[in-house]
Amino acid sequence: MYTFTRQSALIAALVTTALSLGACKRHEPAPAPEPQAQPQAAVSAEAKTAASQITADFLRSQITTLSGDDFEGRGPATAGDTKTRDYIVDQMKQLGLEAGGPDGGWQQTFDVVGVDAQMPKQWSFSKDGKKASFKWWDQYIAGSGVQADKGAIKDAEVVFVGYGIQAPEYGWDDFKGQDLKGKVLLMLNNDPDWDPALFAGDTRLYYGRWVYKYESAARQGAAGAIIIHTTPSAGYPFQVVQTSWSGEQVELPAESEPRLQAKAWLTEDAARELVNLSGKDLDQLREAAKSKDFTPVPLGVKTSLSFKNKINRSTTANVYGVLKGSDPQLSNEYVIYSAHHDHLGVGAPDVNGDKIYNGAMDNASGVAMVLDIAKAYKALPTPPRRSVMFLFVAAEEQGLLGSKYFAEHPTMQPGVIAANINFDSGNIWGRTKDVTYVGKGKSSLDAVLDAVAATQDRVVKADQFPDRGSFYRSDQFNFAKIGVPALYFGGGTDYIGQPEGWGREQREHYEATSYHQPSDEINDSWNFDGMIEDTQLGFWVGLNVANADAMPTWVAGDEFEGARQKALAAVGTKE
Numbered sequence: 403m404y405t406f407t408r409q410s411a412l413i414a415a416l417v418t419t420a421l422s423l424g425a426c427k428r429h430e431p432a433p434a435p436e437p438q439a440q441p442q443a444a445v446s447a448e449a450k451t452a453a454s455q456i457t458a459d460f461l462r463s464q465i466t467t468l469s470g471d472d473f474e475g476r477g478p479a480t481a482g483d484t485k486t487r488d489y490i491v492d493q494m495k496q497l498g499l500e501a502g503g504p505d506g507g508w509q510q511t512f513d514v515v516g517v518d519a520q521m522p523k524q525w526s527f528s529k530d531g532k533k534a535s536f537k538w539w540d541q542y543i544a545g546s547g548v549q550a551d552k553g554a555i556k557d558a559e560v561v562f563v564g565y566g567i568q569a570p571e572y573g574w575d576d577f578k579g580q581d582l583k584g585k586v587l588l589m590l591n592n593d594p595d596w597d598p599a600l601f602a603g604d605t606r607l608y609y610g611r612w613v614y615k616y617e618s619a620a621r622q623g624a625a626g627a628i629i630i631h632t633t634p635s636a637g638y639p640f641q642v643v644q645t646s647w648s649g650e651q652v653e654l655p656a657e658s659e660p661r662l663q664a665k666a667w668l669t670e671d672a673a674r675e676l677v678n679l680s681g682k683d684l685d686q687l688r689e690a691a692k693s694k695d696f697t698p699v700p701l702g703v704k705t706s707l708s709f710k711n712k713i714n715r716s717t718t719a720n721v722y723g724v725l726k727g728s729d730p731q732l733s734n735e736y737v738i739y740s741a742h743h744d745h746l747g748v749g750a751p752d753v754n755g756d757k758i759y760n761g762a763m764d765n766a767s768g769v770a771m772v773l774d775i776a777k778a779y780k781a782l783p784t785p786p787r788r789s790v791m792f793l794f795v796a797a798e799e800q801g802l803l804g805s806k807y808f809a810e811h812p813t814m815q816p817g818v819i820a821a822n823i824n825f826d827s828g829n830i831w832g833r834t835k836d837v838t839y840v841g842k843g844k845s846s847l848d849a850v851l852d853a854v855a856a857t858q859d860r861v862v863k864a865d866q867f868p869d870r871g872s873f874y875r876s877d878q879f880n881f882a883k884i885g886v887p888a889l890y891f892g893g894g895t896d897y898i899g900q901p902e903g904w905g906r907e908q909r910e911h912y913e914a915t916s917y918h919q920p921s922d923e924i925n926d927s928w929n930f931d932g933m934i935e936d937t938q939l940g941f942w943v944g945l946n947v948a949n950a951d952a953m954p955t956w957v958a959g960d961e962f963e964g965a966r967q968k969a970l971a972a973v974g975t976k977e
């Protein structure tokens with residue numbers, strides 16, 4: 403599970419909002435089938451029999467091994483990482499899968515680059531001899547946009563660009579074709595949230611995340627970007643920005659993508675002072691930014707910033723195996739199951755002196771679930787029509803890097819990937835009447851999941867914290883970005899035989915005592931009944947997708963529909 407810091411997870415957990423997805427456009431399944439038409443079989447007898455491979459014994463034994471002290475917390479580019487990957491490869495060979503790589507390899511190796519930027523104590527802005535200076539840490543925070551020994555912005559003009567969003571599906575373009583090359587773009591956080599018809603109301607879309615904003619500014623050729631921090635628009639206080647943006651930032655190696663020199667944040671008060679320097683008013687600019695007709699506002703303010711970086715390169719790998727599909731045509735298409743295999747490695751000791759961050763729940767459990775799903779697939783009398791890939795991605799905890807690398811260097815064209823189903827941190831507290839699903843309301847996978855969950859007498863609930871942008875903070879997001887309909891199981895919340903709120907209590911207790919701590923270890927209190935059901939659910943949902951006539955589709959107008967159309971066009975398929 404990836405969050406900036408443990409604090410941010412806890413704080414975000416407190417920022418509850420009412421479920422807003424009821425207002426969203428829900429995908430309606432195709433028109434009612436004709437009387438003789440085959441009903442969309444949710445779970446066949448064969449699929450049920452195969453699912454008996456999914457057992458507490460198997461899950462427990464995999465988790466116990468992977469979270470053992472000898473795997474040293476599975477930190478990327480460590481001996482524990484190598485051991486983990488070799489172990490997973492060995493398990494897949496034993497299950498009788500084929501290697502996932504086009505070259506017959508089981509691992510997709512890639513570099514990760516650590517960048518530790520040394521920012522100056524003060525950052526100054528000036529106009530007509532007047533000057534405003536902001537203190538690093540207290541008022542401004544910045545990371546390097548470049549993977550080089552030095553980064554610099556030289557005498558660049560600051561331009562206020564509203565939200566910094568270009569979203570054709572909402573008729574929204576904050577840049578209006580203005581030349582922003584070499585400028586420093588000052589931007590609001592989040593996406594427009596006052597209108598349910600715009601950017602899904604108060605649900606935070608990708609457009610509302612800082613990652614998007616820096617990418618968007620880089621596409622304009624800007625030298626730098628500054629996001630104005632407010633606690634409501636970020637979902638966390640400035641302290642989270644300070645702690646998560648200081649120290650080494652780990653990324654994939656730079657390729658041909660446009661890059662900023664610096665990615666910065668300013669406190670709201672500092673941003674106000676900066677805007678005042680130009681004789682303008684921040685509140686008025688914010689108001690203007692709410693209109694589709696907004697155009698960028700050059701502030702006439704100039705700034706420079708130069709800094710040194712410490713660079714640290716290392717190597718890790720995704721691990722993958724494949725079960726070839728049985729249909730001559732459809733076997734060229736894939737359902738991809740994913741779970742991250744990495745965790746935090748060895749770090750600061752806890753009160754008991756334990757330094758190994760075992761990551762039993764996060765995410766030895768997800769790896770075990772996907773391996774058990776592979777076992778169930780192998781138990782089918784005939785493989786499904788489409789091929790199935792079992793993908794164990796690396797370096798998730800450092801910012802979803804393994805899934806990003808795979809999505810940017812897939813071993814098949816994105817247009818032949820039918821769906822991604824991701825598992826991170828399984829349920830260890832027992833059976834639930836529900837299952838939560840991050841990504842609900844976005845694709846035709848909803849209907850498949852609803853039908854399969856109904857066979858377990860479970861109801862499907864949407865992400866309980868839509869304003870947190872959880873969809874964009876786990877591995878399946880990188881698949882969505884290349885157009886692949888994706889879902890991420892969040893487990894249930896409503897535990898059978900337990901009072902209301904009990905599940906939330908367990909989760910909050912785990913977050914406070916074990917999340918990203920050495921004590922995330924397996925013990926006798928773990929109840930596998932819920933994890934078994936979630937694993938079965940994942941198996942059957944993927945099996946339905948793998949056997950269906952057509953691939954899943956995004957809901958019309960979804961933020962990822964454009965990427966899917968492009969991906970399908972590239973392989974000559976029309977949606």
Ligand SMILES: [Zn+2]
Pocket residue numbers: 403404405764799918
């Ligand atoms: Zn995690």
